Amino acid sequence: MEVCVIGSGYVGLTVSVGFASKGNSVTSVDVDEEIVEKINSGNAPFFEESLDEMLEDTTDEGLLRATTDLKDAVGNSSIIFVTVGTPSKEDGTIDLSSVKKSAEEIGQPLRKKDDYSVVVVKSTVVPGTTEETVIPILEEESGKRAGEDFGVCMNPEFLREGRAVSDFLNPDRIVIGEYDEQSGDLLSELYEDFDAPVLKMDLSSAEMVKYASNSFLATKISFINEIGNICKELGIDVYDVAEAMGYDERISERFLRAGAGYGGSCFRKDVGALIKSAEDIGYPLKLIKAGVKVNERQPLKMLDLLEKHVGDLQGREIGVLGLSFKPGTDDIRNSPSLRVVGELLKRGASVKAYDPKAMENFKEVYPEVDYCDPEEVLNSEATLIMTDWGEFEELDYRGKVIIDGRRIEKAKETETYEGICWS
Template identity: 70%
Template sequence: MEICIVGTGYVGLSASVGFASKGNSVTCVDIDKEKVEKINQGEPPIYEKGMEKLLNEALDQELLKATTDLETAVEKATIIFITVGTPMKEDGSIDLSKVKQAAEDVGKALKEKDDYTVVTVKSTVVPRTTRDEIIPILEKKSGKDAGKDFGVCMNPEFLREGKALSDFLDPDRIVIGELDEKSGKLLENLCKDFDSPILRMGLSSAEMVKYASNSFLANKISFINEIGNICKKLEIDVYEVAEAMGHDERISPRFLRAGAGYGGSCFPKDVRALIAKSKDISYEPELLESGVSLNEDQPLKMLELLKEHLGGLEGKTVGVLGLAFKPGTDDIRESPALDVVNVLLEENVEVKAYDPKAMDNFRERFPDVEYCDSAEEVLDSDAALILTDWGEFGDLDYSGKVIIDGRRLEKAEEEADVYEGICW
């Protein structure tokens, strides 16, 4: 099938490479010429495990190409995916400017096209966006009727950064929100190559599945962190508690690792967007707001422990192990390390940091931090904080060190001269 994918971020590039690996002909479109050139040269503009190999295989088989020419890509396509970003505004609500612009551009290109095409929104958008915002734009710019002259679907993504490509190729479920049966059936035919349940529903229901899923998982993390905070005061090991909880099939052990909290491009943004949407319809989402508040406060508890062990922070040298919001990615968006490092610098602390992937991105925000060539250098400090559980941190020698741990690294717990877990 001929596919056009608008946007080449984590979602767009994973979808492009993934669909191409299934034998489809994919054209991915981006306004960034440098990204387009990199993709065509087989160089992924993002770090994602396995991406470079599959990208080059798709290029060699001439099943994928990148371009800035949206009109030509739309003309050839049977299905168009909009995968551009929907960042968060300062008030927590969703910024639809990029997805609206993409809809305008796609609509203009559809105006000159005779073949029936399904426009699929894969960008994360709050419920009713496709119905009330995207379809009117497509109809106005194309001069055509949705559900008659062209189809519309909403196909949320459930990708984890660092595992986005594998998640795309082996999904837990595929959700198809459809304007009409013809639209949904065409998208379902494309997705039949994946070994996964396919669930078809309305457009707004599909949009809500994404937000409900991420909000639940984010709150599950906040929940176990709160249990951990209580356990610490009672001198109880929260990891023992979580392990026993996880054996209950209704609960499961996933997302029950107490620590410094969640970050990244999805959980913080999506939960806040759902909160903002709820307030727009005059509903106060108290549970969601409490979860966000707890998550924001959680990593700062490490600094309270640090002050206790160092007798204050001013003039001290503190090492930070891990800057990405989780291992396997270079993404620092909403990383717990951001607030922690910011406070340390405000307290006149000399900060030494190391991350195997995220230092370049972090340096743009904090140029005054000393970025080390190795994790070992970071440990040459008055104390060190563990904020990301990269595997290589398990090979370090922590003997004689003062460690405040946000990720429950067993070797540090066993070897450090002074060891304190954030909530255990």
């Protein structure tokens, strides 16, 4: 199929590469000429496991190209994906300006098209957005009727940074919110080579699936961190508890790794947007809000443990291993490390830090940090482990003071070791 993907961030570029790898002809659209040039040369503008290799393959094979010409891309595509960002506003609502602009720009070339095309909203938007905001813009700009002259679907993404390519190619499920049956059928054809159940529903239900899923996972992490905090006080290993819990098929072992809290753009943004949407209709989400509060407090427990071992942080040299919010990505958005490093500096400590991929991004926020190799970080008076990169299992921790927020087994070899939720 001829596919157009508007936006080339984590979601957009992964979607573009993924569909191109299945033999579709894909055009990736971005307003940034430098990003377009990088994509066309086979280089991803950010780090994501396996993405560079697949991007190089699909561009070399002529299956994927990037452009700034949205009108041409839309005019030559039968399925148009909108994958632009929906960042949070200060009040927790999402900023729809990029989605609205994309809908306006899609509507213009849509006006000139004779064939039936489907516009697919893949950006994360609150329930009701596609039907109440996107469709009216498309109809006004195109002069056509949704469900008659063109189709509209909502197709939420469930990609984990660090595993986005694998998640796209091997999904747990494919959710299609359809405005009309013809729209859903055409989008289903695009997914026919994927080995996953296809769940069709209305637009708003599909939008809610993403928010409900992320809010549940975020709350599950906060839950096990609460249990971990109790276990710490009682001298219990929370990982033994979590392992036993995970054998219950109603619970499963996934997302039961207690630690320094979750980060990234999706959980915080999506949970915040759901909370705000619920408040707007007069239904406060008490359970989900409590989970958010647990996550906000969790990284600061690392500092409590640190001060227990080294005392006042004024003038002390502290190491930080791991800056990205999770391994496998260079993304630092809402990373617990941001909170911890900021607090270390505020309390008068100097900081040495290392991350395999995220140091350049982190340096833009905290240029005063000394970025160095992991061995030098470990020569600090004490070191905090904030991200569970695999290479951290290969370091020599003997004789070091280690406060571990991610359960690095090798770190336990030192005499002065303390886990955030375990001994």
